[in-house]
Amino acid sequence: MKHFCVERDKLERLQSPQGQAAYAMYSEWMRLQRRSVPPASTFMVSKQFNYFMQFALWSEKTAIPNVNQFIKLMVDSGTQPVLWCRTATYMLYLEWYDNTYPPEQQFVESFDLLHMLATDHHCTVQEIYTELGASEIAKLVRRRKLSPWLLVASRKFLMWVSSLPQVEREILNGAIDFAAFAKKINQQKELAADFGRACEAEGI
Numbered sequence: 001m002k003h004f005c006v007e008r009d010k011l012e013r014l015q016s017p018q019g020q021a022a023y024a025m026y027s028e029w030m031r032l033q034r035r036s037v038p039p040a041s042t043f044m045v046s047k048q049f050n051y052f053m054q055f056a057l058w059s060e061k062t063a064i065p066n067v068n069q070f071i072k073l074m075v076d077s078g079t080q081p082v083l084w085c086r087t088a089t090y091m092l093y094l095e096w097y098d099n100t101y102p103p104e105q106q107f108v109e110s111f112d113l114l115h116m117l118a119t120d121h122h123c124t125v126q127e128i129y130t131e132l133g134a135s136e137i138a139k140l141v142r143r144r145k146l147s148p149w150l151l152v153a154s155r156k157f158l159m160w161v162s163s164l165p166q167v168e169r170e171i172l173n174g175a176i177d178f179a180a181f182a183k184k185i186n187q188q189k190e191l192a193a194d195f196g197r198a199c200e201a202e203g204i
Helices: 002-015 017-032 040-044 049-062 067-077 087-100 103-120 125-142 155-162 166-173 178-187 189-202
Strands: none
Touching (some): 002 017, 002 040, 040 049, 125 166
């Protein structure tokens, strides 16, 4: 009876939106390893079931920019699913992402996004940091919709962060490795200066 209840619970979890997402991610993981994808019923009783259920929930909360890219990086690096939800693993992915996409591309896309968000929020672009708040900015950064290449190069943003309560600064610190990006900017001073001037001209 207990076994039946466990299996029924697993089936209900598999049939949920989270379970369907977990199976899709598991299938992608198998394909990238050039292995045949077993049916959902086999996935449900496999040792990977709980790991991928956790990953499906975690990836949604974390708002990973591209889940399939993340899974490919995990396969290429030999990182097993049991380790995917760790902070250190996600930082590895963000480092890969930032090294893959040129700073100029990240800056321009973030620049355009801030203007679009200002229109959506019916405010000026100069007011956008205050309008969005620390939590929303952190979420956008984690999704790499908003790049630290713009934020850390912006004197106005850094001054705004310094004026926030400690709790809100910690939220942003959890999304942006300020020290790492300051180092990157120091290594590309001319590019960073261009970014800073563009931010200053727009009041962002």
